[in-house]
């Protein structure tokens with residue numbers, strides 16, 4: 001009897017899953033045929049392709065469509081292909097797509113669960129309002145001397161390294177030192193010690209190791225699972241160490257009446273002025289600055305250095321601009337000057353275009369939205385994008401589309417010069433767009449630019465032959481990272 005019931009349950013499950021796979025067909029939305037149970041994400045599930053590559057393939061296959069219907073396992077999901085539609089969803093109709101799809105439960109993961117990236121609805125809004133004053137241009141300008149100090153020490157550190165270096169590791173030490181001083185007023189000691197505490201924490205926080213990796217892969221493929229199986233992003237020991245560092249620093253400042261105009265001070269003030277802002281909130285947001293502050297920036301910076309090493313002519317042009325800026329400012333690089341450096345800005349944008357640290361963005365429809373097709377479109381009738389439908393913005397694929405970027409696989413900073421005329425705004429969105437765009441864009445961009453400017457002034461850089469080319473992205477990591485490290489040779493300019 002039990003066996004018969006089990007067979008009936010399996011048969012009904014199969015029946016409804018197949019019926020579900022008609023979801024997009026019924027609405028006239030084009031899309032690839034799903035494979036039973038995994039839908040259209042088999043290659044990511046089998047760790048053969050990164051999500052950036054997988055969505056890229058789907059994006060390229062449906063050239064005539066503004067949006068494509070796929071299935072993440074059994075969940076009907078949309079992949080957007082059209083910049084105008086992306087603008088609508090991220091800006092004009094933001095209220096219908098307010099949340100990111102990825103979800104972490106605050107009670108299971110008290111630190112990452114409070115990060116705005118994972119927060120939802122009004123919770124997200126109030127957190128964003130509270131944290132925004134910590135990221136204004138005034139605040140970023142104030143911390144600039146700290147970044148200058150770290151950059152000078154970075155040059156000395158590179159001088160002592162072997163000529164051939166794993167640049168991800170190198171850039172991570174740089175961004176960790178920046179975050180240590182700008183957020184907490186602490187020296188992360190990543191240039192003095194081989195394995196300082198901050199680096200140990202960082203290695204565990206994001207590193208794609210062991211079971212955590214499987215869990216991360218699972219929530220990036222099927223985010224709804226995070227709710228069901230209580231996934232924790234922050235490992236327990238990282239949570240404990242970060243909490244200790246932050247509470248001890250806060251207490252020290254309180255006891256000694258120390259006021260330092262940095263991110264921790266802003267958090268401290270919030271604790272005093274807002275009854276609902278608890279010590280856990282303070283710790284979570286300081287930890288959030290730490291996590292958000294070093295990894296995406298070190299990924300962006302290491303790809304930027306790689307592209308400069310691989311494109312010597314661009315490297316020479318950038319060095320000319322950097323040298324001129326230093327010469328005109330008494331061998332320093334003031335904040336106002338770095339803002340004016342058009343080639344540095346263009347080359348950074350171009351590196352972000354080729355290798356966006358977030359290869360795709362997962363949004364969530366939070367209120368029914370009626371999609372009205374254009375008259376010449378492959379979709380012929382309007383349909384409702386239902387609340388609860390995940391919507392993917394395939395950044396990597398958009399950034400490499402020849403429709404928007406001529407010769408898209410080449411590194412050509414010139415396309416971003418002269419008012420960025422070669423770019424379509426919503427086809428280039430390495431920091432996202434709209435009210436939920438990256439909160440740390442100013443800080444992230446500035447630390448990458450100053451770090452690269454100091455490197456290029458002091459070293460000629462070359463791709464070492466240990467580097468595996470062409471670059472393939474790691475399917476086991478949720479950010480855009482090469483499968484194999486990139487190796488660069490540094491030659492000191494005398």
Ligand code: HEM
Nearest residue numbers: 116117292293296297300430431432433436438439440444
């Ligand atoms: C080059 C470096 C960086 C890149 C490429 C980057 C990229 C992004 C992207 C694509 C998003 C998602 C936007 C969206 O959903 O539309 C995001 C969100 C976010 N980023 Fe960054 N980021 C960088 C650096 C930073 C830094 C340095 C910080 C903080 C110190 C930071 C804090 C955040 C936060 C808090 C969010 C969530 C915003 C929200 O949902 O309201 N990011 N970032």
